[in-house]
Structures are given as structure tokens and as C-alpha cells.
Amino acid sequence: MTTHTDFRAFRIHNDAAGYRGGIETMNTAALSAGEVLVKVAYSSVNYKDALAGTGKGKILRQYPLNGGVDASGVVVASTDPKFKEGDPVLCTGSGLSETRDGGYGEYIRLPSTWTIPLPTGLSLRESMILGTAGFTAALALLRMQDNRQTPALGPIAVTGASGGVGMLAIDIFSRAGYAVHAISGKADHFDVLRNLGAVECIDRHQLVFSGKPMDSARFGGALDNVGGAMLAGLLPLIEPYGNVAICGNAGGIAFESTVMPFIIRGASLLGIASAGTARDLRDQVWQHLASDWKPAHLDRIATREVTLEQLPEVFGRMLAGDSFGRTVVRVGKV
Structure with missing residues (x-):
């Protein structure tokens, strides 16, 4: 595919017009820098995402950025030979929706250092029920x-x-x-x-x-x-x-x-500061989560699946203390 593609994203701004987040169309050329371009399948909603999406907490360090501290999907282009087109991958934390574009977009560009190959034993959706x-x-x-x-x-x-x-x-x-x-x-x-x-x-x-x-x-x-x-x-x-x-x-x-x-x-x-965890520890944790520590009840824990358009409602409920379990975000088809 061409690396210059229009797509939808939940993008957060803070400028003269005020703090706001919502769905807009952007181009992959405008994404944060990185070696690996990923078509996103799923993300998730964490408390940190609700704070960032509403402006109730100072999460983002620069604007504008796409929200979402988690992402999973499939590689569509890479300048790093360790990743090839079609590889399923995931990323959590690592500056997503803080210093770089996050997972609430149909595409995300990631540094290869923080791109995790999807471990055998996990699906893309399961990896985002887990997420951060x-x-x-x-x-x-x-x-x-x-x-x-x-x-x-x-x-x-x-x-x-x-x-x-x-x-x-x-x-x-x-x-x-x-x-x-x-x-x-x-x-x-x-x-x-x-x-x-x-x-x-x-x-x-x-x-x-x-x-x-x-x-x-x-x-x-x-x-x-x-x-x-x-x-x-x-x-x-x-x-x-x-x-x-x-x-x-x-x-x-x-x-x-x-x-x-x-x-x-x-x-x-x-x-426990998960966002900046060193790569070797990340690999260990994800291998455990795909094998001996894999939760036996992921479908029970994933109490809701939503689209990008439903994010504001989810943020409001979470900040009001009216949430239970994990909310998975269906971002796009891969």
C-alpha cells in the first residue's frame, strides 16, 4: 500500500479554540515518526485515556495527538527488517497518547524498539483486553x-x-x-x-x-x-x-x-510504572501473558466493545466511577 493514506482518528487538540477531542480525517504522512506503520484493529480504554480524552488530567505533553495508550494491528510497511508486511503486532504505553500518536486511529506509526510481535497464544483482540x-x-x-x-x-x-x-x-x-x-x-x-x-x-x-x-x-x-x-x-x-x-x-x-x-x-x-518499561521486561511480560499467566476469563473481563464514535460516552462513565471490567475499542478491519 502507499504510505500516504487518509484515515479516521480520535484526535485531541489544545489550542486557541480550547481543549477538545473528536473524530477527524488525517493522513498517515502526519503521524508521529517511526519505522513501523501499522493498520490498527483494536485498542482499549484505560483511566488515563479518559483523562486525556476529556482534558480532566494532564496526560498529553504535546498537541495535537491521537488518543489511546494501547494498539494492536497488522504491519503494512516497515523500514526495519525485523518487521514485514502482514506481521501482527501490539504496543502499550511507550509514549502513546502522551508524546506521540496513539491507538485511536485506523493507522499508527511506531518505533520498532517499542513494537511487540504478537506472541503465539494471543489474538489481536485478546491483547487489547489485556492492554496496559x-x-x-x-x-x-x-x-x-x-x-x-x-x-x-x-x-x-x-x-x-x-x-x-x-x-x-x-x-x-x-x-x-x-x-x-x-x-x-x-x-x-x-x-x-x-x-x-x-x-x-x-x-x-x-x-x-x-x-x-x-x-x-x-x-x-x-x-x-x-x-x-x-x-x-x-x-x-x-x-x-x-x-x-x-x-x-x-x-x-x-x-x-x-x-x-x-x-x-x-x-x-x-x-509499577508500566508506560516506560524496558523492552526486555516487556518481552518477558507478554510471553507470560500469552502462556502460563494468560487469564482464563478474558471474555468475561471484556464487558464492552465500542467504536471510536462511542469514546466520549465511555470516558464520561469511567470518570464518574460507573465502569466495570475492560472496554475494547474496535478501530478497524485487518
Whole structure:
């Protein structure tokens, strides 16, 4: 195909006319630079996408850009011999919808450094049910295990368990042999969380922390999507040498704690920053997600599939706290 092709994209502007995002037609010649031109099949909706698409958060560092921090599709042109026409590929984070055009367009141009060959065992759609959310959960598990986390230490608490990262984490950690205790403020979703593999569900509204610097150990480790008071409350409950992986801040960016869980029990607090993850770790994570850690319930976790035109509605619901599971974006046919 010619590399100069018109296509549709959800493009975000911030200029004299104000902050706005919507569908428009552009040409592939105007896309961000990169060696690999991809025809996009699917993307997904993450909280970061809702912030970027509405202007409720300062996500984009330059304008205009196509939204969407995730993309999967098929290579249509490449100047890097490692990729050829027809290759299925994916990309998450890596500056998408932040410093370069993202996955909410029928085409995307990617640096070959961040272009991941679709692993055997995953379809293009499955890779976007996972997307940044699944990648984050699996990266947390990888880092925890690198720091000697094992199922023998005890159950893993997953906070924000009804969100995309949380639901995928339940499935991924369960597949890896861990008992998962799901913490969520949405008790009406507990049956779904149990079906994903949670052995216990805990109502966030009924979870009371003692406020002590140390308390009786309850969890072998945790994946925390909330931060704030939740993170502060979890730390005194972690078994000796357990890990708490923090990947979200829905409950606030600040928390009060003491050094006691760290110097008495040897607990570790691991920051999970998925967007800029090194390429060798990306490859490891995606190989796990396509094989031994592949969630068994992806179709249950993908609760909605939408088009580019439906994105504003999805953004609004997500920011209002009225979302559940993962939303897949059907971008184009490949």
C-alpha cells in the first residue's frame, strides 16, 4: 500500500479554540515518526485515556495527538527488517497518547524498539483486553516474584478489584498459583470476582484498619490500585518479606506510614510504572501473558466493545466511577 493514506482518528487538540477531542480525517504522512506503520484493529480504554480524552488530567505533553495508550494491528510497511508486511503486532504505553500518536486511529506509526510481535497464544483482540491494564498487573507479578514473592507467603490482596487492572490481576495471580483476596467497594460484583478466581472478597467500606504501625499479618503481599489510606492500611498487614506493588492512586497520591513494616518485617514497596518499561521486561511480560499467566476469563473481563464514535460516552462513565471490567475499542478491519 502507499504510505500516504487518509484515515479516521480520535484526535485531541489544545489550542486557541480550547481543549477538545473528536473524530477527524488525517493522513498517515502526519503521524508521529517511526519505522513501523501499522493498520490498527483494536485498542482499549484505560483511566488515563479518559483523562486525556476529556482534558480532566494532564496526560498529553504535546498537541495535537491521537488518543489511546494501547494498539494492536497488522504491519503494512516497515523500514526495519525485523518487521514485514502482514506481521501482527501490539504496543502499550511507550509514549502513546502522551508524546506521540496513539491507538485511536485506523493507522499508527511506531518505533520498532517499542513494537511487540504478537506472541503465539494471543489474538489481536485478546491483547487489547489485556492492554496496559493486563500488562501492569503482570509486570507487578514479575517484579514481586523477582523480589522473592511466593504463594507460600500467603494470599495476595488486590485493591480496586472491580477495575480493569484489578479484575485481570485476580485472574493472572490465580493462574500463577496465588490465593487472591479481592478488595472492592462494589459488593454487587463479588460473584463475578469469585468467578475470576478470588478466594475471598472484602467490602472496602467495611474494611477497618487499626492505625497501628504494625498489626497481625494478614496478606503475603498486595497489588494496590488505590494508594492513599488504603496503601497505608495495607502495609502493617503484610507478612515478613512480602511485597506491595503500587500501580494506581485512585485514593490519593499521599499516604501516611512508618518505617516499621520495612525494617521489622522486611516488607518491600514496589512502584509499577508500566508506560516506560524496558523492552526486555516487556518481552518477558507478554510471553507470560500469552502462556502460563494468560487469564482464563478474558471474555468475561471484556464487558464492552465500542467504536471510536462511542469514546466520549465511555470516558464520561469511567470518570464518574460507573465502569466495570475492560472496554475494547474496535478501530478497524485487518
